Amino acid sequence: MSQDELKKAVGYAALEYIKPGMMVGVGTGSTASYFIDALNTMKEDILGTVSSSIASTEKLERLGIKVFDCNEVDSIDVYVDGADEINPALKMIKGGGAALTREKIVAAIAKKFVCIADQSKVVDVLGKFPLPVEVIPMARAYVARRLVTLGGTPIYRQGIKTDNGNVILDVHNLSIIDPIALEKEINSIAGVVTVGLFSQRGADVALIGTSDGVKTLTLK
Numbered sequence: 001m002s003q004d005e006l007k008k009a010v011g012y013a014a015l016e017y018i019k020p021g022m023m024v025g026v027g028t029g030s031t032a033s034y035f036i037d038a039l040n041t042m043k044e045d046i047l048g049t050v051s052s053s054i055a056s057t058e059k060l061e062r063l064g065i066k067v068f069d070c071n072e073v074d075s076i077d078v079y080v081d082g083a084d085e086i087n088p089a090l091k092m093i094k095g096g097g098a099a100l101t102r103e104k105i106v107a108a109i110a111k112k113f114v115c116i117a118d119q120s121k122v123v124d125v126l127g128k129f130p131l132p133v134e135v136i137p138m139a140r141a142y143v144a145r146r147l148v149t150l151g152g153t154p155i156y157r158q159g160i161k162t163d164n165g166n167v168i169l170d171v172h173n174l175s176i177i178d179p180i181a182l183e184k185e186i187n188s189i190a191g192v193v194t195v196g197l198f199s200q201r202g203a204d205v206a207l208i209g210t211s212d213g214v215k216t217l218t219l220k
């Protein structure tokens with residue numbers, strides 16, 4: 001199966017976690033886009049959705065799926081989203097699609113986070129995928145210098161503005177042995193909006209698309 005077929009398989013497999021009357025958090029990216037296609041088949045049954053990006057909101061609304069503003073909802077039953085990397089502890093790197101801040105907000109509100117990813121995203125140690133950091137534009141050079149002191153090589157993602165009007169630094173050459181400590185440390189740098197490490201709030205379940213079918217990973 002191609003990588004795209006594996007993404008589609010997990011996007012549809014996530015429907016298993018969606019029950020009638022639920023408020024559903026919707027992620028961003030090509031795998032999450034397949035989940036939106038799947039969700040379309042039961043759009044009459046759910047209460048509605050909360051979206052993590054303008055792109056996902058536009059697709060949901062095009063399909064006639066109700067999208068609520070985050071501030072209108074008290075809780076989200078399930079959040080379904082992709083990842084750039086996921087480790088066996090279900091901690092992730094996200095933000096390859098520049099939606100990390102809104103994704104982190106929706107994940108924080110959700111009772112359950114279901115990560116959907118093809119097998120190429122599973123790693124033992126996070127950090128091969130450059131770690132995205134959303135930064136207030138005026139702090140870009142300062143934050144980059146601080147990231148260098150942490151051992152990384154930050155590269156400015158040229159020509160990209162996030163949905164929040166900020167910029168992204170992609171940090172190369174990190175081997176992330178202690179994701180929770182690094183998440184806290186990068187988040188404490190002035191000018192950082194969010195780091196794309198999802199370790200304090202990781203996934204609860206991961207559906208991994210493999211050539212032998214969809215595998216389910218949970219925390220031991």
Ligand SMILES: O=C(CO)[C@H](O)[C@H](O)COP(=O)(O)O
Binds near residue numbers: 031094
């Ligand atoms: O974090 C994300 C967007 O900010 C995506 O979930 C991540 O980049 C995976 O994308 P894809 O499903 O297209 O491989």
